Every structure is written in structure tokens, then in C-alpha cells.
Amino acid sequence: MAKLGTEKNPAIVHVQDLDRANEVAEIFEQYDWKYIIGLEPEKPENVSDLVALLNPPLPVSSPKTGRNESCPCGSGIKFKNCCG
Numbered sequence: 751m752a753k754l755g756t757e758k759n760p761a762i763v764h765v766q767d768l769d770r771a772n773e774v775a776e777i778f779e780q781y782d783w784k785y786i787i788g789l790e791p792e793k794p795e796n797v798s799d800l801v802a803l804l805n806p807p808l809p810v811s812s813p814k815t816g817r818n819e820s821c822p823c824g825s826g827i828k829f830k831n832c833c834g
Contacts, residue, residue, distance in 0.1 A: 754799060754802060754803060755778075755781075755783035755784055755785070755799075755803050756783075756784055757784050760783075760784040760785050760786050761778065761783060761784070761785045761786070761799035761800060761802075761803060762785070762786045762788070762799055763785065763786075763787055763788070763795075763796060763797045763798075763799055763800055764787075764788040764789075764790050764793060764795060764796040764797075765787060765788070765789060765790070765795050765797070766789075766790065766791050766793070766794075766795055767789070767791065768789065770795070771787050771789055774787060774797060774800060775787060777800065777804075778800070781803070783803055785799075785800075815829045816829065817829055817830040818830065821833050
């Protein structure tokens with residue numbers, strides 16, 4: 751799947767009024783992200799794609815396996831004698 755905010759996968763937001771649409775559009779333009787804004791006065795605002803772009807998830811790193819610890823592959827053998 752394409753990265754959010756690109757031509758192939760634009761961010762989609764729904765706002766209730768034109769002023770808010772202009773405000774959100776300025777943020778998208780500032781970062782040069784591709785977007786689609788829906789103006790829906792009767793529905794609640796949904797800017798979750800914008801929030802996701804502004805707050806990307808941090809990469810999760812796994813703790814290192816010590817040489818003398820059990821191998822994470824599940825073999826039961828010490829890591830240095832298995833996959834290390």
C-alpha cells in the first residue's frame with residue numbers, strides 16, 4: 751500500500767465548515783501532502799488521517815539477545831550455538 755499523503759493514497763478528511771477546510775488545507779499544503787477534503791456540516795469532523803501524518807508512529811526496536819540466552823527462534827539452544 752502506498753504511503754499516506756501521496757498521489758496513490760491521499761489523506762481524506764471531513765470537516766463541518768469552509769473555514770475549517772481552509773485551515774486544514776493550509777496544513778496539508780505546508781507539508782506538500784496530497785489530500786481530499788469533504789465538507790459535511792451534518793457529520794462530526796474526522797481529521798484522523800491528518801493526525802496520523804503529523805504524528806507518525808515511532809519505530810519499535812526489539813531488545814538484543816545475549817550470546818548465552820536461549821535463542822528467540824524457539825529451538826531451546828543457546829543463541830551463540832543456534833542463530834548467532
